[in-house]
Amino acid sequence: MKRRHLLTTLAAASFAPGISFAQDAKPLRIVVPFPPGGATDITVRALQESLVRILKQPVVLDNRAGAGGSIGMAEVARAPADGLTLGVATLSTHGVNPAVYSKLPYNPIKDFVGVTEIVKAPGVVVVNPTALPVKDFADLVKYLKANPGRVSFATPGNGTIGHMWGELFKSSTGTSMVHIPYRGAGPAINDVLAGQVAVYFDQVASSLPHIKAGKLKALAVSWPGRLDVLPEVPTYAQLGFANNNDPSWFGLVAPAGTPTAAVDRIQQAVAQALQEPAVRERLAGQGLYPSGTTPKEFSAQLVREIEKMKRVAAYAKIALD
Template identity: 90%
Template sequence: MQRRRLLSAMAALSFAPGISLAQEGKPLRLVVPFPPGGATDITARSLQESLARILKQPVVLDNRGGAGGSIGMAEVARAPADGLTIGVATLSTHGVNPAVYSKLPYHPTKDFVGVTEIVKAPGVIVVNPAVLPVKDFADLVKYLKANPGKVSYATPGNGTIGHMWGELFKSSTGTSMVHIPYRGAGPAVNDVLAGQVAVYFDQVASSLPHVKSGKLKALAVSWPERLDVLPEVPTYAELGYKQANEPSWFGLVAPAATPAAAVDRIQQAVAQALKEPAVRERLAGQGLYPSGTTPKEFTAQIGSEIDKMKRVAAYAKIALD
């Protein structure tokens, strides 16, 4: 009897949240479903060092870009459910994609369990002032109406939140632009900087350094109030476009059958990391705002976001297959 109790206690210790002796020291693979350089990648790298220290195991980033994040998410969905693989879920991969694609290589709810939301991410519309010398949002709308279909806009890919924001902009303003999808925020920003495309829709984090340097001009952000990092830039709501004022988010998911103890362990590590001043400062400096939720809350959030994005897709008449 005493031996049985001892074994039970040891088993409980091994799988208790925050301890998980079976996983300590083994690499944790963090799949980022977009290329380096974008807001998704920035979020993951901002947490990487702290998570490795808290979890006492290496955290290895695995960028799997393409297809609006679908390639990376499919990789997470088919990974072993052993608590050693997680992925960065986004509003694109777990909201927009299910709303605009009838077929995906993963099921957004059945194939995953939510771990936690990490940050809220404001969106932004920027232009290359050397290509399109408009002075503000109203000036851009005026120019586009005078030149229908002659301006292109870049996004991190088909089915991304940037794509949704772009289509919402067009529907809301009654303008016409040509969509140029890329394989991630990094390549998209590079072409906008090079003048290959004039307008860009994505999270603030991807464009902020270039806005600060003057190479790109920000015209509006999707956030409840003006951002500390871009105080001179109005929100969409201020400009009369409340339907375009919703921010994006990034979180973590694990394969569906991952043990609850392993999920809780990672969630608690993220919560601890988000309390560290250096991490919060790093994220805020990129226009990313730490949040944090429980696995149950984040799983429910994903379901509600899919419903919301389906309504937006119907409103904007977006269907990609």
Template identity: 65%
Template structure:
């Protein structure tokens, strides 16, 4: 306990030193607001809540408030972040909000590149292909692909909605494997996973963080994960590369962005606090248990990463003819 308190104190001192003349008392008197652009309970929501208490301590006791502003594939929440001018509002950015949405929507209420500054990538989030074993007679990735080829167009796959990262993953899977499935878009991850568990849909492209409890219980079977090596939490599940499809091996990610107008000193202060929080033993343990892998990058690198993801997802969307308006 004493060691953890020392870590917190040292990290907090380092964060405070980055204020560059700003008043620490002024900075910590008002809550830091983190907007999650999706409903509570999903992987996007888990990420900031895993570090909420530690982050507050590292910011000198400044309250950290997490607000869910769900809707329109994350667009409502991100638009709210983009409009904020208080210097205290940040948003959880995802591959969907900052990569897929700009690729599939001609009109968005925010500009994923020009309305924000990247603060840091917080974690990498491996994807996973899961099936309901009562509906699909396959135990391995190869058996599943063989089943799809023997039953072209007769199998459906669920996603949290049209134009989501899961939709993109599904489209990439079909192209890479030369198979056919019918896409069933749901209004969120909750309804999709519920129908997968209930037997209404046999296949789901998800993130490990939200599917892991159902995989562990045996209710669904994981066939492949998008990661550079097998996951500690799923050691028996191959990566897509090991299954012969390295083009499907890219994971998702979650990061933090701020409105473009946010003072650079504030961005640096929060970035340093998150990097420190990711090193906290309790935070690391929570993340690992959920299949989330802490990263932590510079503001400049994350800003460049977002621009790169937009370009990449536009190519995927064009190839699969995915567009929302």
């Protein structure tokens, strides 16, 4: 089935309207380390048609899900460094996983070269206003300090981005909450909506409908400035917690040793695609904000993210193997 999906994607890319390839045009394979349909997968699919046109070669998406993205990243690390294989790096694969697992099937720095960040995804801390009737961020911090260990926060599971954001919140504010890990985002958000758990750390895109409906109250967002969709909600930085202000992100990496010319070619193609209105509109519909960085900038970003997540893991004593 996986091979059939691969061939179907290749066929769709190869015969895109108005596109012709040289006989020796080899496909560019992009390994997506998460299942189809998620934000990571949607991000790359939004770019696929544009990249086919710009690069003038087939672009194949290969979903290799499992182990929090580790299976897909290991596949990229083992691939030939010939400029024909890329992987989608995320805050999970190149931030959280290296911080909470002592043994990974890939080295997040040595096995890859950064190509570019594609998008950023703002985060948000929300509360169930019925379960925890606090009026703003300062009120939440005050309540937690007065009631240490009596409030819980939900996450999609141990070692997830939501878990790390929650622990970073605790360390930054000097508060204490009980972590309740669920088996996925669906069960976690459902229990928060039901009032079984009071606090949730999420990406804005998935919580926004519930915030707009008044079922959840947003207290702070991780973003450089206030969001157009939540103009009344301050950023962490505006509240004095700049260390919590980094959003989530998705980007591209290539196997270590990939020629600089090949890396630069792909980075430039992504930058061009991200300027297309149709691509930007499709990403915005998923709560994803086009960014685009140079290979040097993205490689440096990966190092920073790992070090930051390692500090959070050490504080919270998170070790999953």
